[in-house]
Amino acid sequence: MILTGSDIVIKSIIDEGVDLVFGYPGGQVINLYDSLYKYQDEIKHVLTCHEQGAAHAADGYARATGKVGVCIATSGPGATNLVTGIATAYMDSIPLVAITGNVPMNLLGKDSFQEVDITGITMPITKHNYIVKDVNKLQDVISEAFYIAREGRPGPVLIDIPKNIQIEKTEYKKKTPLSIGRKEFTIKEEKIEQAIELINKAKKPFIYVGGGAVIAGCSSEVLALAEKINAPICSSLMGIGVVPKDHRLYTGMIGMHGTKASNISATKSDLFIALGARFSDRVVASGEYLSNAKILHIDVDPAEVNKNVKVDLSVIGDLKSVLERIIPKVKENKNEEWLKNAEHLKSLSAYKKDEEKELTPEYFFEVLNSLDDGNLIISTEVGQHQMWTAQYFNFRKPRTFISSGGLGTMGFGLGASIGAQFGKPGSKVVNIAGDGSFMMNCQELATAVKNNLPVVVVVMNNNVLGMVRQWQTLFFDGRYSHTTLDRETDLVKLAEAFGATGYRVVERNQLKGVLAKALNSKGPVLIDYRIDYDKKVFPMVAPGAPINQIICEEDI
Template sequence: MKYTGAEIIIKTLLDEGVDTIFGYPGGTVIDIYNALYDYQDQIRHIRPSHEQGGVHAADGYARSTGKTGVCIATSGPGATNTITGIATAFMDSIPLVCITGNVASHLIGKDAFQEIDIYGVTMSVTKHNFMVSDVAELQNTIRKAFSIANSGRKAPVLIDIQKDVMQSMYNYKSKPSLPLSETPRFEQSGIKKLSEYINNAKKPIIYAGGGVNSANASTELRELMNKADIPAVNTIMTIGVLGPLDQLNLGMVGMHGKNSSNFAIENSDLVIALGTRFSDRVALNTKHFAPDAKIVQVDIDASEMNKNVIVDYAVVGDVKEVLTELLPLIDAKKRQAWLEQIAELQKDDYQAPCCEEQIKPHQLISYVVNELGEDLIVVTDVGQHQMWTAQYCARTKPRTFLTSGGLGTMGFGFGAAIGAKVGNPDKPVVLFTGDGSFTMNMNELKTAVDHNIKTTTIILNNHTLGMVRQWQNLLYNKRFSQTDINHSFDYVKLAEAFGAKGYSCKTVDEFKAAFADSQKQDGPVIIEVLIDQDELVLPMIPAGGTVEDIIME
């Protein structure tokens, strides 16, 4: 039977199992919205205030559910507004399918109203992108996009569709999703060699990254740790995959990681890197990363081998598949001496002080996560609050900590929190943000109110761009250039103006009271918490430094 291109888009999305779309109407996607009108009972559509927020929401939805996030934007500014969102997902390997409309084919290349070459623009922030100028290719292009986004290393894919394609008629018959491309094959001899490295090591450490999460390999990871008594460190992308309940997990590594985690890498004789890319926030100084250790790596993406750090041995493959093959070859043993050495290091870990009169970030984060339990989905923006949240959110389940780890996108949080709540209506969602990050995309508070999406936003307000100020404080001779935010914003009134409930507090007691009340509300809430401007994220290893350069106070 024949349908319009627009109907084919919606029907193919339904074939792919899509039931939620984050999108914003406009001139070149009006046909898609016209088709969507007939499918309102099958597809929930969330319209953000701004396309960037919409993509972050699709991203938060994908991170928290493991499904593909889907977003729609119109041509020109609608399409360019998606770029930061797409790049954020790209850097963290999150599967998205973004559909943009473009002007009709006879206007392409004529600088028509709201025409932009989004295909060219997004080439470097997508895994692949398509321009559809023939309705005959539409259905298969969408199916391919979903397959590409989820095959191998996951990532966003963009489909740019010309307006007349949406209006043309073509045959459509429901088809199943295309199979994912096969994961890389690895040799048994490679697994054997990997096992030899591990069995022969005296002081091994696992360095687990986001790939463990993407591969849903937390069970296999724990088996490896427990069987061979190997301690692990997690990156910001593996919070929840490994948590404080894992006895052998030392905690976060890197620039604001634990002292002991960084020293453990430094003192190890074997680093087992799983699904991770030795980013400059972990391997701060690639020449001195784990100086006395052999390094072995498992990653699904062959181009991650020898990219940032030269490794001694690598297996290209899906982390879950590799670990499953590897586990039987691993000797069960105890590594008491090594663990004792680490326990010794842990005694020197940074302990944040508490204060009743003005609440400290770690106090309020710990309080909230204790109150809301292990199902709580924690979302962050970017900056000091992100690092404090990463340090103290104590997640124990995968997909319960959502943060922009690679791109570091201020303004990510509110959209992502909306997407997380839409995808997980039965779980509480809390966004920890800062005054800088919040104001970047606070317009999405309107989206949360409009759709009655119950999120709790806790703004750690230090009246400054805290992380930059911290660098200025510690590394730039206290020259606080353009970081302090001097506006006297009234967050309570702001929340009310949007139709949400707002709170402001400073002491521990005030915060507890505000938080308790906020959880009784039906809609989104904003809690401003006034914190000290000079509060630092500690410990800190300056960029390019080593554990020797660690700042503890």
């Protein structure tokens, strides 16, 4: 079958199982959009308000479903507007394929209108990228791009297609997607045996799960190992949901805003088992805190081993495959004294019922948890509200926490919530935002309205850039340089202007009724939830300090 390059692009992504893409048209992708029109019965296109919103929506879709997210943008500013979204996906290992148009090949390198070297720009933030200069190679490039995005440690891939390649014609033959095996043969048996020996000798094992455990889909294996050796389990921000929050062995998040139970247990353990985690600076701070423990690191990416923390043993391979081989040979161990110690620390970290009269984040999540039917997906922007969400919401399963961890992208959550809602239409997506983050990409409310998505946006409105203000309070003697917003924006009216429903909550007795109505709404809702500008996130570890040097609210 002879097709144009643009038809081949759309047919090829359909062959990869893609039935939904996010994007924004422009001059150098008109041909691609003409092909999208032609194949609209086979693939849905969601028009966002901004290309960054398209990238974040594709990312949120991928996080919620485990599938590859796809976004499309034109050349020049259209392509550069994707960059923040691509970098966000790269830092969190999210499978994404970004397709951009470019000027015709005879105009490349001539500073043509809306020409930019997007492959050069995105080289550091993609697993791989391409500029396609031969229409005969286009189909193979697309097939390979999807394979690379999915295999091993996932990540974003960019395909840049000059306009003349979209117009030229060549033969198209339907292809089966390149298969991805679990690559068990790459796992060294010697390493497996050494890992088993370390685990069997440990008297105070502690398990640390990261985003890799979500990607590998190995929640049951993580719990099987933990329960067999009675090891407490903590998680990074990206690992939230791998273990149900109410599980007896779960001690909570570890790191800068981690629980006392997790941070102190890490310093007292004799074996620290890292599963699909990369020891980021927000977790390790000072690596010396693990000096009393041997470290076993299991990960699919060898580049992460010994990068931030020197480990005693690493096992490289698919995490699920590795655990399946380790668990049967690990000896059962009650580790009663060690478990008692962890349980005592958990009691010190336990959430105390909020008895204050004003609106607080704790009270909000107390009410949200009471209304959760187990069907909620929570997305966030970045800041204090992100940490409160991680600390207080009762996550029970993976792929229900959609948040920018590595890059920390303000403006991520709303677009991501739209993508997650499209990916999981049977669920309800709640996006927790701060007023600073929300205003960065608030225009995507129009996208939610146009598609009648039942997304709920909750703005923790404190009229400040809360996390930066908190640092200014603690470490800069209260010099609040440009973190007080003093904006007159009426968020309820703004929501209504976009066509969404808006509510304002200023008293506790309003919240439950408003939240119940929002969760039962068939379309998008915004809740303006007013909190005090000096509300802080605790516990906290100062940047660069050992994680057992914990600052609590009572210390201030």
